[in-house]
Each structure stands twice: as C-alpha cells, then as structure tokens.
Amino acid sequence: MEYTEEELKAALVETREKLFNIIECLFELGILVSDTEETDLAKRALNFKFEQTVTNLNQLLNFKRNELSSVKIPLDIIQYIDMGRNPNIYTREFVESTRKMNQYLRGKMTAMKLFRDTLSDKIILEFPELTDTVNGVVERTSPNNN
Known part of the structure; x- marks a missing residue:
C-alpha cells in the first residue's frame, strides 16, 4: 500500500514525538534511579516512571504498525x-x-x-x-x- 507524502510526514512526526517521549521517560528514570532514596514516595515515583516508560514503549509498538511499512530503511x-x-x-x-x-x-x-x-x-x-x-x-x- 502506497502512502502520500503528507501521510508519511504525519506518521514520521508522530513517531518522532513518541520516541521523544520515550527518551524523556528514560532520562527521568535514570535521574530517579541515581537519586532515589529508600522512601515510599521515591519508590512510588520510580514505579510510576517505569510504568510510564513501558506504556510509551507499547504505544510506539502498537502505533499504526503498518503505517510506515512501505518505508524501507537500509x-x-x-x-x-x-x-x-x-x-x-x-x-x-x-x-x-x-x-x-x-x-x-x-x-x-x-x-x-x-x-x-x-x-x-x-x-x-x-x-x-x-x-x-x-x-x-x-x-x-x-x-x-x-
């Protein structure tokens, strides 16, 4: 299935945003892990960030799986x-x-x-x-x- 240039650009922009969200989550997760203390609040924040990262990864995985299938990357x-x-x-x-x-x-x-x-x-x-x-x-x- 062929896509118009506008459809591909929109899909790439959305993919870039999802990747940016994942990178941001991983960065924040790294900060939380390095600065975490043994408090319940810190553990909940770390747990929340883990869940948010997994959710973002799942969203990227499920994001219009076939949307960019016609784009071949060497x-x-x-x-x-x-x-x-x-x-x-x-x-x-x-x-x-x-x-x-x-x-x-x-x-x-x-x-x-x-x-x-x-x-x-x-x-x-x-x-x-x-x-x-x-x-x-x-x-x-x-x-x-x-």
Whole structure:
C-alpha cells in the first residue's frame, strides 16, 4: 500500500514525538534511579516512571504498525545509528560518494564515446566498404537511441 507524502510526514512526526517521549521517560528514570532514596514516595515515583516508560514503549509498538511499512530503511543506516552516529552525516557522505561515482562514470562514458567515434572514423578510413555497418553500430550505441 502506497502512502502520500503528507501521510508519511504525519506518521514520521508522530513517531518522532513518541520516541521523544520515550527518551524523556528514560532520562527521568535514570535521574530517579541515581537519586532515589529508600522512601515510599521515591519508590512510588520510580514505579510510576517505569510504568510510564513501558506504556510509551507499547504505544510506539502498537502505533499504526503498518503505517510506515512501505518505508524501507537500509540496514547500513540502522547500523550507522546503532554505532551512535548521526544519520544526517551518513546522508551527506552518501550523497558525496554518489556524486563522485557519478562524475567518475560520466568521465568513463565520455571517454568510451570518444573512443567509439575515433575507432569508427579509423575503421571507415581503412575499410570504406564497412561504412554502413560502422555507422549502424555508432547509431545503435549512441545515448540518444535508448
């Protein structure tokens, strides 16, 4: 099932809010655990925060389970985030490497076109009877005919 861009954005915003709530709960839970005293009030606060964290995790788990199923996230990105790195840096590095590869391939294509044209000119010069065949090959291998 395909979703519109607006639906995906709304689902991502809601997911981000749920994740933020979980992170906030875990942060508060960490503070409570490190500063807890052996009082009933502290134990109840800690217990409440545990329950709130579990509730938030369940909400995230149950949140429109299939809403984002059409969004495919590459395993590389998940591993990158698991290592504690910023996914924006991954995106920037990916775009940069793609740009470099694109430039490299464009250069190879230009060189091959130049080689093809030079070779065809030399073949026609040496073997004029192959002119139609060589021109046919050049025409079929030109990018305009795809």
